[in-house]
Amino acid sequence: MYGADPADSAEAERTAFRRAEKRYKLYKSLPPKSRKKPILNQADLSDVVDFHSVLESAESPEGIYKFNCPGFDRPVFCFRDRPGFYFIPSALTTKEQCHWIRQSLMSFPQPPNRTNLTALYGPLFDLFIAVQNKKILVEAESSVVSIGENKARSCKYSFSESSGDSCREEQGSCEPVAASVLLRKLRWSTLGLQFDWSQRNYDVSLPHNKIPKELCELAKEMAAPAMSAGEEFQPEAAIVNYFGPSDMLGGHLDDMEADWSKPIVSISLACKAIFLLGGKSREDIPIAMFLRSGDIVLMAGHARECFHGVPRIFTDDEHAEISGLMSQFSSEDDRCFMDYIKNSRININIRQVN
Ligand SMILES: O=C(O)CCC(=O)C(=O)O
Known part of the structure; x- marks a missing residue:
């Protein structure tokens, strides 16, 4: 549409x-x-x-x-x-x-709410915070990412500080995307x-x-x-x-x-x-x-x-x-x-x- x-x-x-x-x-x-x-x-x-x-x-x-x-x-x-x-x-x-506007950007796209990005990247947490911190999205090393003492989320991708070594060549399909680019695609x-x-x-x-x-x-x-x-x-x-x-x-x-x-x-x-x-x-x-x-x-x-x-x-x-x-x-x-x-x-x- x-x-x-x-x-x-x-x-x-x-x-x-x-x-x-x-x-x-x-x-x-x-x-x-x-x-x-x-x-x-x-x-x-x-x-x-x-x-x-x-x-x-x-x-x-x-x-x-x-x-x-x-x-x-x-x-x-x-x-x-x-x-x-x-x-x-x-x-x-x-x-x-x-x-x-703050809620629409910070809170409403948070899983379990689905977005148009979910089909491609799986659940993405804190997209807007990643934009604020100029992060990039990379393939997660493990499918389970620890986010606190007791919780774990299953993620295919996660936000990272820098593009350099977080996307190694042997990972093949990995194409880092700036969080700001993803926000534009939301x-x-x-x-x-x-x-x-x-x-x-x-x-x-x-x-x-x-x-x-x-x-x-x-x-x-x-x-x-x-x-x-x-x-x-x-x-x-x-x-x-x-x-x-x-x-x-x-x-x-x-x-x-x-x-x-x-x-x-x-x-x-x-x-x-x-x-x-x-x-x-x-x-x-x-x-x-x-x-x-x-x-x-x-x-x-x-x-x-x-x-x-x-x-x-x-x-x-x-x-x-x-x-x-x-x-x-x-x-x-x-x-x-x-x-x-x-x-x-x-x-x-x-x-x-x-
Ligand atoms: O953006 C709007 O004002 C209309 C939205 C709309 O028609 C819809 O989501 O079905």
Whole structure:
């Protein structure tokens, strides 16, 4: 789903969703095998819905209304023709955003949570700390690495101080990789019940920890506008998506959960993005909207059956809109966080599976 365009077939090109993706993505499409340098796409963004402007204006634009949720103390907006979709602009303070960025980089990719790197390297502990300490990943000498008095982990690879003699020639296949390079390759991590991307379902047999209590509490609180009276959202799984500058998330449905009346609570962090909300068919013209750091989106009911995706991340100074975050991460100790967020976006989406 990441890094490249989804199905570039002539068939897919013809759908309204695909045309919108092409319109907003960072680079213009070039013919296959073209040797030309990618050309930046200077898309006209004037019709992208900006809920921060909606928040400031006295009247909502046509097709959008302010949703009244008794007891919920933040403004919530909905589209008249996309029932079940809720937009909560600036739901998180800058401090809260920093907290969840730290968690997303330091804690959420920790085993037993799986990431896209797990299939290749096995469980990797402390990736972000390894980046901070400029370490490299090498093949572990033994499959069991001691990490304390009583614990041992089975690892194929471990982080090491230097490349020199930690990668001897006789080890053959060993190719040391800088932790910073691996972090750039981190695309997703899964919390709680583990999602199996190859089968596109939850594999309850995989070892997992419960969703962190604090994230559970946040999701329950934020889900309120999409819940029926007296019901409480029960977070069981979360997918954390990590986007680099030219990454995109192609149009898709999230349909592996049992009860679609329950919302997906989706938190945006770091660089601004464009989110496309289509309809039940790829032929329906999607609505494009900006997602900024701290915005939260809920998708429940009818909206659960709508195609959606993220065709564009803005990492340039003018459009990323992360100056508040950058000043929070300005100390020397936080340099690696700053380096990461200035050209990245993180999305945490929390789900009730059963
Ligand atoms: O990144 C986003 O805002 C959307 C993520 C999403 O649609 C997904 O993970 O299914």
